Amino acid sequence: MLGRIRMFLWLLVAVALAGAVWLATRPAAKPQVQSSELPLASIGGPFTLVGSDGKSFASSRLAGKPFAIFFGFTHCPDVCPTTLARLARLRRLLGQGDEAFQILFVTVDPERDGPAEVGAYTKVFDTPVVGLTGTRAQIERVKKQFAVYSAKSPSPGGGYSVDHTATVFLMDRNGKFLATLAPEEADAVALDKLRRASR
């Protein structure tokens, strides 16, 4: 009897050791949202920006439809078009039409990106993408709501590029945060989230 208890205790020790080793060696999970002191659930909220037609765009216009929102700038040749192209492709793969979820592009560079610039930039994807800009105050406010970081970075040529959060936020039909889409995750993972959002 005593032997069996002892064996059981040793077994516990072995399990604890294995657990400790696993904890120490597993790859650390990458945080997907930088800066956010905001808990993910509080991401989002009502916003008013300016559409590509130059008119005020209130988020209430999105009510009833899930949306994927991405922050970038139109002088961005790589990450921003790649992300928007990916969203367009994912929406095609989802096979539920353009109504499945809306794609929103919000500039973090309102000094250079007016309504015309975001309009032209979003039109090139051959699928509806809502391009949004706004006053500096409006952009700062919406950035805060989505815990988005951005900062200008001078280019050698004299201009500047913008470092910015490249996470896509997926919001449900009530405008509530549902999930993030990270650039490095597989299409299957992203599609699963989008399927949940558009259900």
Add this chain to the structure above:
Amino acid sequence: MRSPLPATAGPITGFAMKMPLLSALLLIAACSPTEPMIEVRNAWARETAPGQSSGAVYANIVNRGEGDLLTGATSKRAAAATLHSSTTENGVSKMRTPAGVAIPGGATVALTPGGTHVMLEGLRSPLVAGETIAVTLRFAKAGPKIVTAAVTAAGAR
């Protein structure tokens, strides 16, 4: 690399006139493996919007020889072409300009979206899907290589 044919200079010249294929083979055989042997494949660029100031060119750089360095690029389509690398750390994307991109011997270096690419700054006209653009990549040892990049629809890949 040893050529199966006698590699004396005299006979080859006359030989080359008659046998272009064989002479090409001999030329390849004569290439010393200690030199970079750079080949740029599958170069492409994403279509850009009217008014968009910059675009990006991607490609696979295959090096069958010794290590080399991609030092820069030029293109008539843009005021400047620069090496750029995008990195995403903790969700934040940044673009930086490396002085060069190492192309190790025997390796293929992929210039891919979200990674290292050639940024065309100050586009003279938008990149239109279906057209091809010429970009010259400069290598420290292999010299300039003219590359033809296919422009693909913005949402295609």
